[in-house]
Amino acid sequence: xxxxxxxxxxxxxxxxxxxxxxxxxxxxxxxxxxxxxxxxxxxxxxxxxxxxxxxxxxxxxxxxxxxxxxxxxxxxxxxxxxxxxxxxxxxxxxxxxxxxxxxxxxxxxxxxxxxxxxxxxxxxxxxxxxxxxxxxxxxxxxxxxxxxxxxxxxxxxxxxxxxxxxxxxxxxxxxxxxxxxxxxxxxxxxxxxxxxxxxxxxxxxxxxxxxxxxxxxxxxxxxxxxxxxxxxxxxxxxxxxxxxxxxxxxxxxxxxxxxxxxxxxxxxxxxxxxxxxxxxxxxxxxxxxxxxxxxxxxxxxxxxxxxxxxxxxxxxxxxxx
Ligand code: NCD
Numbered sequence: 001x002x003x004x005x006x007x008x009x010x011x012x013x014x015x016x017x018x019x020x021x022x023x024x025x026x027x028x029x030x031x032x033x034x035x036x037x038x039x040x041x042x043x044x045x046x047x048x049x050x051x052x053x054x055x056x057x058x059x060x061x062x063x064x065x066x067x068x069x070x071x072x073x074x075x076x077x078x079x080x081x082x083x084x085x086x087x088x089x090x091x092x093x094x095x096x097x098x099x100x101x102x103x104x105x106x107x108x109x110x111x112x113x114x115x116x117x118x119x120x121x122x123x124x125x126x127x128x129x130x131x132x133x134x135x136x137x138x139x140x141x142x143x144x145x146x147x148x149x150x151x152x153x154x155x156x157x158x159x160x161x162x163x164x165x166x167x168x169x170x171x172x173x174x175x176x177x178x179x180x181x182x183x184x185x186x187x188x189x190x191x192x193x194x195x196x197x198x199x200x201x202x203x204x205x206x207x208x209x210x211x212x213x214x215x216x217x218x219x220x221x222x223x224x225x226x227x228x229x230x231x232x233x234x235x236x237x238x239x240x241x242x243x244x245x246x247x248x249x250x251x252x253x254x255x256x257x258x259x260x261x262x263x264x265x266x267x268x269x270x271x272x273x274x275x276x277x278x279x280x281x282x283x284x285x286x287x288x289x290x291x292x293x294x295x296x297x298x299x300x301x302x303x304x305x306x307x308x309x310x311x312x313x314x315x316x317x318x319x320x321x
Pocket of ligand 1: 054055126132135165166217218220255256257
């Protein structure tokens with residue numbers, strides 16, 4: 001794997017491999033010294049054109065736990081505000097010779113474009129409403145830990161599918177892992193043709209009790225240029241996951257950030273059925289596994305990867321960091 005641009009590029013075996021590596025790295029997070037030397041001397045550049053709390057901090061932490069150097073770049077406060085283009089920004093920052101660039105932008109396909117402009121491994125941390133592959137991987141990891149096998153599970157993804165990059169990546173990843181996926185929400189927020197990805201589509205939550213896992217999406221106000229729902233109140237009346245709609249046997253997930261009182265009621269966010277904090281925790285080890293796979297694992301063609309250690313050795317070498 002040279003880049004991680006989409007879930008589309010990963011088959012089930014690749015997803016399983018990354019999740020298995022993340023499981024090995026989970027042990028590092030429990031140590032007193034939370035570091036292994038696996039990517040010592042490598043440089044990871046976080047290039048974020050959009051707001052982020054979880055994704056950026058967990059990529060930074062993941063790179064640091066692998067002993068890589070990290071440079072964080074946020075578009076606000078940079079020359080982007082003076083009109084510098086994405087291409088010029090990438091070429092300028094490439095002069096620092098990053099081994100990996102973690103990229104979040106509001107533009108569909110930006111990661112793929114950037115992968116053609118420079119030699120670094122590109123990780124798509126969200127390209128507009130297209131894909132967010134590491135979110136899907138960390139959700140697969142979280143589910144594996146909470147319910148075991150995903151094969152045969154019924155997963156409902158509920159809410160603003162139209163503006164969500166998480167929806168597309170997760171539908172693909174959950175299906176590759178053998179789940180039956182249903183997307184549900186108001187017709188204005190479900191893009192036409194989405195069922196071509198292989199999922200079922202519902203415009204009401206009448207059949208929600210049949211789900212094993214309920215995955216709520218955030219209402220993406222920042223991507224809504226017109227009125228997509230009459231009001232947040234009306235949206236909540238028909239689609240909010242609350243104590244009445246969530247059955248006791250169901251696991252509740254959300255990528256964060258949550259709009260309490262809109263897509264989720266406060267009581268379900270705080271209930272033991274919610275695994276939202278576990279998802280955030282999973283973000284670090286899954287991103288460690290992705291960076292490791294890109295920079296130390298299968299990049300054999302890169303001369304600098306010759307000193308890469310196998311993952312067992314990298315994990316075992318924690319004491320040397
Ligand atoms: C998501 C994102 O930005 O795509 N958040 C995240 O990465 N955890 C979802 C969202 O913003 O609603």
